[in-house]
Amino acid sequence: MEEMCHFIDGARVSGRSGRFSDVFNPATGEVCARVPLADADELDRAVETAREAQPFWAAQNPQRRARVMMRFVQLLNRDMDKLAEALSREHGKTLADAKGDVIRGLEVAEFCIGAPHLLKGEFTDSAGPAIDMYSMRQPLGVVAGITPFNFPAMIPMWKMCPALVCGNAFILKPSERAPSVPLMLAELMREAGLPDGLLQVVNGDKTVVDAIIAHPDIAAIGFVGSTPVAQYIYGHGCMAGKRVQCFGGAKNHMVIMPDADLDSAVEALVGAGYGAAGERCMAISVAVPVGDATAEALRARLIPRIEALRVGPYTAGDEVDLGPVVTNTAKERILGLVESGVTQGADLIVDGRNFSLQGYENGFFVGPCLFDNVTPEMNIYREEIFGPVLSMVRAGNYHDALRLVAGNPYGNGTAIFTRDGDTARDFASRINVGMVGVNVPIPVPLAYHTFGGWKLSAFGDLNQHGPDAFKFYTKTKTVTSRWPSGAKEGAQFAIPTMG
Numbered sequence: 001m002e003e004m005c006h007f008i009d010g011a012r013v014s015g016r017s018g019r020f021s022d023v024f025n026p027a028t029g030e031v032c033a034r035v036p037l038a039d040a041d042e043l044d045r046a047v048e049t050a051r052e053a054q055p056f057w058a059a060q061n062p063q064r065r066a067r068v069m070m071r072f073v074q075l076l077n078r079d080m081d082k083l084a085e086a087l088s089r090e091h092g093k094t095l096a097d098a099k100g101d102v103i104r105g106l107e108v109a110e111f112c113i114g115a116p117h118l119l120k121g122e123f124t125d126s127a128g129p130a131i132d133m134y135s136m137r138q139p140l141g142v143v144a145g146i147t148p149f150n151f152p153a154m155i156p157m158w159k160m161c162p163a164l165v166c167g168n169a170f171i172l173k174p175s176e177r178a179p180s181v182p183l184m185l186a187e188l189m190r191e192a193g194l195p196d197g198l199l200q201v202v203n204g205d206k207t208v209v210d211a212i213i214a215h216p217d218i219a220a221i222g223f224v225g226s227t228p229v230a231q232y233i234y235g236h237g238c239m240a241g242k243r244v245q246c247f248g249g250a251k252n253h254m255v256i257m258p259d260a261d262l263d264s265a266v267e268a269l270v271g272a273g274y275g276a277a278g279e280r281c282m283a284i285s286v287a288v289p290v291g292d293a294t295a296e297a298l299r300a301r302l303i304p305r306i307e308a309l310r311v312g313p314y315t316a317g318d319e320v321d322l323g324p325v326v327t328n329t330a331k332e333r334i335l336g337l338v339e340s341g342v343t344q345g346a347d348l349i350v351d352g353r354n355f356s357l358q359g360y361e362n363g364f365f366v367g368p369c370l371f372d373n374v375t376p377e378m379n380i381y382r383e384e385i386f387g388p389v390l391s392m393v394r395a396g397n398y399h400d401a402l403r404l405v406a407g408n409p410y411g412n413g414t415a416i417f418t419r420d421g422d423t424a425r426d427f428a429s430r431i432n433v434g435m436v437g438v439n440v441p442i443p444v445p446l447a448y449h450t451f452g453g454w455k456l457s458a459f460g461d462l463n464q465h466g467p468d469a470f471k472f473y474t475k476t477k478t479v480t481s482r483w484p485s486g487a488k489e490g491a492q493f494a495i496p497t498m499g
């Protein structure tokens with residue numbers, strides 16, 4: 001069995017805490033590796049080397065830092081298949097989806113190549129007599145990112161690329177359930193020319209997360225994961241005086257209006273509901289057909305389409321639409337929630353609970369499930385299931401649908417399917433959700449826009465990637481200067497104004 005490690009000061013190093021966590025191949029259920037869980041001393045060492053390396057890096061001109069990103073993008077393309085294979089093996093998602101995971105991260109690295117432009121400050125010539133005023137963006141120092149299992153390539157890159165190109169050193173604490181790809185990314189950054197010590201991968205669990213929160217030399221934390229952990233890290237991180245942004249869980253609704261193109265809506269629901277076995281923060285988990293006729297037509301088309309979905313291991317390549325869920329614990333939790341849906345009176349019209357695949361009987365597979373007549377009090381509506389389970393909540397009219405989505409405590413993504421521009425525009429402008437799709441089921445913004453939810457899906461002021469990332473990973477300094485310095489002026493006792 002493979003023994004994983006940390007990546008500190010440009011090299012893989014073994015764990016010293018004596019604590020480990022098993023890493024599974026979800027398709028077979030076998031333990032494929034064990035990953036060390038760092039303690040506070042190991043984190044200290046990583047932070048110390050990062051602190052030593054950071055001033056040299058910050059002093060490089062932004063173009064030099066951007067060139068590292070340029071080479072990193074080339075190396076990601078070179079190693080795409082290798083990265084996707086390692087990712088699918090530990091996560092379970094299909095190879096095509098794993099490549100998408102890498103590419104969505106790569107696109108942020110590409111955006112970061114524009115750092116020289118993005119880091120430009122502002123300048124006011126002659127703000128007063130011989131006075132100019134300018135602002136500059138400076139790095140924070142050593143910053144940390146704590147990331148979830150479901151995008152082991154994309155989310156680490158969303159954090160590390162902007163943090164590094166802005167001149168920071170970065171400590172990555174990836175998910176202990178999918179540790180291979182983050183280590184590979186660190187090695188690729190080194191190969192791309194990143195000096196040692198600037199990107200450290202410290203594996204671990206709550207122990208090392210608490211050490212990150214408490215560490216006086218870590219200036220900022222970016223977190224992505226479930227809402228309870230997001231709230232915990234946001235609260236404690238802010239109390240420790242750090243800059244913190246935490247992105248949490250989701251319950252994403254797709255509203256289907258009576259005038260929607262139903263064929264497109266069905267394809268969209270199936271892809272967004274069951275792709276990656278529902279383990280996406282932007283997965284659609286609630287379909288909201290408006291009017292009973294829409295609901296009946298949708299239901300009739302969804303059932304055969306869902307029953308035809310191909311579930312299997314990533315090794316089957318294009319033969320498979322979705323893979324297993326990440327662990328047996330996740331599988332048991334999902335099955336428990338499906339059971340609660342049945343007990344609480346929802347109609348389970350596609351039942352994937354007894355799914356089994358010959359040769360993969362120990363894999364963590366859950367067959368796709370579809371519920372109709374779900375109501376907002378049920379657990380399957382209230383909780384983020386994070387599995388291949390779609391719930392239909394019928395709405396009487398557009399306003400009921402809007403109220404339902406607005407009343408949900410999560411606000412990551414939502415979508416509306418309609419042919420009516422007025423309705424689409426009204427929905428996009430009134431809904432209290434961070435990312436909205438119009439005839440687009442998974443409206444994940446591209447790298448040069450920003451990504452972030454509202455309500456219980458995000459804590460902190462700035463979004464991920466795009467221009468917000470450059471704000472999050474830098475602090476602004478504003479300089480007021482007077483030249484010629486010899487200009488004589490008496491003491492001023494009132495606040496200076498330029499009037």
Ligand code: NAD
Binds near residue numbers: 176210227281412457
């Ligand atoms: P998780 O919250 O269990 O873990 C996320 C990270 O926090 C991991 O690195 C983990 O080691 C650490 N962690 C776990 N428990 C902790 C604790 N008690 N104290 C401190 N640290 C802890 O999340 P996950 O299961 O890895 O990922 C799935 C979740 O992430 C879902 O809720 C999903 O919606 C969410 N997610 C959100 C976004 C977004 O941008 N909003 C993106 C992807 C995933």
